[in-house]
Amino acid sequence: MEFAARITGTGSAFPESRITNDDLAQKLTKLGVETNDTWIRERTGIRERRLSDVENPAEHNSSLGCEAAQKALEMAGKRPQDIDQIIYATCTPDTLLPSTACWLQHKIGASRAWAVDINAACTGFVYGLAIAEQFVRTGQAKTSLVVGGEVFSSILNWQDRDACILFGDGAGAAIVEQVPAKSSRRILSCHLHSDGNLWELLYIPAGGSNMEVTPERYSQHLHKIKMKGKDIFKTAVKTLEDFAVRALKQNQMTVDDLDWFVPHQANIRIIEAVAKRLHLPMEKVVINLDRYGNTSAATVPTALDEAVRDGRIKKGQTILFDAFGAGLTYGSILLRW
Numbered sequence: 315m316e317f318a319a320r321i322t323g324t325g326s327a328f329p330e331s332r333i334t335n336d337d338l339a340q341k342l343t344k345l346g347v348e349t350n351d352t353w354i355r356e357r358t359g360i361r362e363r364r365l366s367d368v369e370n371p372a373e374h375n376s377s378l379g380c381e382a383a384q385k386a387l388e389m390a391g392k393r394p395q396d397i398d399q400i401i402y403a404t405c406t407p408d409t410l411l412p413s414t415a416c417w418l419q420h421k422i423g424a425s426r427a428w429a430v431d432i433n434a435a436c437t438g439f440v441y442g443l444a445i446a447e448q449f450v451r452t453g454q455a456k457t458s459l460v461v462g463g464e465v466f467s468s469i470l471n472w473q474d475r476d477a478c479i480l481f482g483d484g485a486g487a488a489i490v491e492q493v494p495a496k497s498s499r500r501i502l503s504c505h506l507h508s509d510g511n512l513w514e515l516l517y518i519p520a521g522g523s524n525m526e527v528t529p530e531r532y533s534q535h536l537h538k539i540k541m542k543g544k545d546i547f548k549t550a551v552k553t554l555e556d557f558a559v560r561a562l563k564q565n566q567m568t569v570d571d572l573d574w575f576v577p578h579q580a581n582i583r584i585i586e587a588v589a590k591r592l593h594l595p596m597e598k599v600v601i602n603l604d605r606y607g608n609t610s611a612a613t614v615p616t617a618l619d620e621a622v623r624d625g626r627i628k629k630g631q632t633i634l635f636d637a638f639g640a641g642l643t644y645g646s647i648l649l650r651w
């Protein structure tokens with residue numbers, strides 16, 4: 315029997331420490347790296363970001379995910395025991411073993427669930443939601459918890475000013491529930507793709523099974539991200555447009571049918587370029603990167619949560635999620651709220 319899937323609750327959580335561009339510039343100056351608020355604001359749209367204190371267990375990735383999930387459960391009117399599956403999208407897990415999803419399960423007390431991490435970098439939440447939708451739509455799960463959470467600061471080289479100014483930490487969560495197949499309020503379509511040929515645009519050389527972190531590699535920052543920002547920028551603009559168009563076409567819709575566009579929050583100039591190509595007014599775009607930077611898998615669910623909670627997103631509206639990330643990975647999801 316076929317069903318449909320609907321998001322019935324959202325939540326988000328961020329570390330306490332708020333680092334403005336000026337704070338960051340001061341920190342980097344001490345490392346001999348020059349940057350400033352004007353450059354960061356004008357080139358990226360970011361004003362500040364939140365950074366986790368790794369000494370504080372409450373700010374570990376799974377703890378932020380747990381707080382976001384508790385808020386999402388509350389909105390959905392569900393308990394942890396109602397969760398059938400936990401899909402945790404992250405590329406900065408608490409530990410390699412066990413998964414961050416299992417840490418979250420332990421912390422939240424979702425004793426009935428099975429739990430798994432997925433890594434699609436910044437597209438992670440979109441991938442996770444698409445996976446959850448499959449299980450829910452085919453009747454194999456009734457209630458799914460999808461989290462996008464990162465402590466991205468743990469993989470930043472603070473001497474690489476191209477990259478380190480872009481990212482922040484945080485987590486967003488969604489409860490996905492089974493609804494009748496004919497329900498108008500549901501996930502309407504999912505489009506996913508990846509291009510492994512573009513691995514070199516954003517990767518971490520060491521720390522996986524193919525390259526151990528030795529003292530020498532540590533001093534060379536090989537356990538931190540390496541990014542070709544300009545190349546990602548160009549690819550991102552094209553693929554975000556492409557995946558938005560694919561979603562609209564499949565549902566016989568045009569941009570005018572969209573109430574809200576929730577793109578991955580990497581750089582305001584990427585988002586503005588995509589909106590322009592789609593002829594989509596910026597008033598319909600949900601933005602939170604000015605206050606949180608690029609939180610990778612957490613950008614889409616935290617932006618969504620903010621717009622749901624402040625009343626911008628209303629029942630029956632049509633929303634498009636659109637993301638790209640390391641891999642490279644791409645994906646879009648169209649839904650009716």
Ligand code: ACO
Pocket residue numbers: 348349350353354357358435436437475476477479480516541543544546547550580581608610638639640
């Ligand atoms: N502060 C001050 N100056 C800087 C900084 C900085 N933080 N970074 C670079 N500059 C300088 C450069 O050295 C260069 O100087 P030059 O002209 O003297 O050579 C100048 O600013 C311009 O540099 P560009 O690299 O041309 O800057 P650009 O406008 O391309 O912006 C950026 C760089 C912000 C990285 C942009 O390319 C971008 O956002 N790319 C996308 C990155 C991205 O989205 N990554 C995440 C992927 S998603 C995931 O999976 C995590």
